[in-house]
Amino acid sequence: MVTNRVLATPAEDAFCSIERTLGIVGERWTFLILREALTNGATRFADFVDVLGIAPNILTARLNTLVESGVMEKQEYRENGSRARQSYHPTEAGKQLLVVLGALGQWGDDYIPPKCGVTQSRETTDGHQPLRVGFVENPKDLVDVEDVTFVRLPSHPKYNAA
Amino acid sequence: MVTNRVLATPAEDAFCSIERTLGIVGERWTFLILREALTNGATRFADFVDVLGIAPNILTARLNTLVESGVMEKQEYRENGSRARQSYHPTEAGKQLLVVLGALGQWGDDYIPPKCGVTQSRETTDGHQPLRVGFVENPKDLVDVEDVTFVRLPSHPKYNAA
Numbered sequence: 001m002v003t004n005r006v007l008a009t010p011a012e013d014a015f016c017s018i019e020r021t022l023g024i025v026g027e028r029w030t031f032l033i034l035r036e037a038l039t040n041g042a043t044r045f046a047d048f049v050d051v052l053g054i055a056p057n058i059l060t061a062r063l064n065t066l067v068e069s070g071v072m073e074k075q076e077y078r079e080n081g082s083r084a085r086q087s088y089h090p091t092e093a094g095k096q097l098l099v100v101l102g103a104l105g106q107w108g109d110d111y112i113p114p115k116c117g118v119t120q121s122r123e124t125t126d127g128h129q130p131l132r133v134g135f136v137e138n139p140k141d142l143v144d145v146e147d148v149t150f151v152r153l154p155s156h157p158k159y160n161a162a
Numbered sequence: 163m164v165t166n167r168v169l170a171t172p173a174e175d176a177f178c179s180i181e182r183t184l185g186i187v188g189e190r191w192t193f194l195i196l197r198e199a200l201t202n203g204a205t206r207f208a209d210f211v212d213v214l215g216i217a218p219n220i221l222t223a224r225l226n227t228l229v230e231s232g233v234m235e236k237q238e239y240r241e242n243g244s245r246a247r248q249s250y251h252p253t254e255a256g257k258q259l260l261v262v263l264g265a266l267g268q269w270g271d272d273y274i275p276p277k278c279g280v281t282q283s284r285e286t287t288d289g290h291q292p293l294r295v296g297f298v299e300n301p302k303d304l305v306d307v308e309d310v311t312f313v314r315l316p317s318h319p320k321y322n323a324a
Contacts, residue, residue: 016282099268100262102297104179114179133297141298142297145296
């Protein structure tokens, strides 16, 4: 069930695919949750809280929406001596949202670069070739999202963080 | 001046390009205003109100943010017997946000298609070749946004509208 907290039309009823997608990912914080999940490998509730500074009740709500929408899925994990907890992992559909994040990041780099210089690059995972995001006629020209990595550059404040 | 109404960090201070971009376009309604401007040629205040059903005070605020951010620019127009009014036109930077809209629309088509079928396609303007959005290694493989058209399909409720 996709519920709508952003747009006037319930997301599942919108005829426009942009509008339906925003019904899932267009909420406050959701893009940043996806950024952490898709580009930095965050999976645990505490990972998201630590890096985003998001309020736990809002994080719970946004993660639930992403799970209900089929963008993320829950798994159970247990650390020594602790109760079982849930971790959150992008589904195949969720992984494809890297294209949206790439388009947002590229536009920011191109038109509103930070004063300290661009802090992250989008590259092929194996060859470290820089990538652009855009429209193509031939789908064979596309690099699969599985082969794309967002790499922190030295100007990134967490360049040396795990 | 980019002001921030979405994210915890002021948009102009965020080191992350995704976050800075969302500081401009990530607000409620803003994506849909851009959709109308970039894919349907809406330019006048009344165009946006009519098609989106957006409250005029919210529309004013969102258009002002887009103008202040360099995404849209104002022009003056005058109809017979009326006072001068402002129209709103995407800048070069604004036009490049079509890549973000394309990525959002493609994901919605791929993973949450509407019951009535997909309502809009992304095509080359001249040859009507279908387009995909994604990552490429060679920028020469990209189709310029000026050569991209979003085309309403028969399942679109406004298929025959101007």
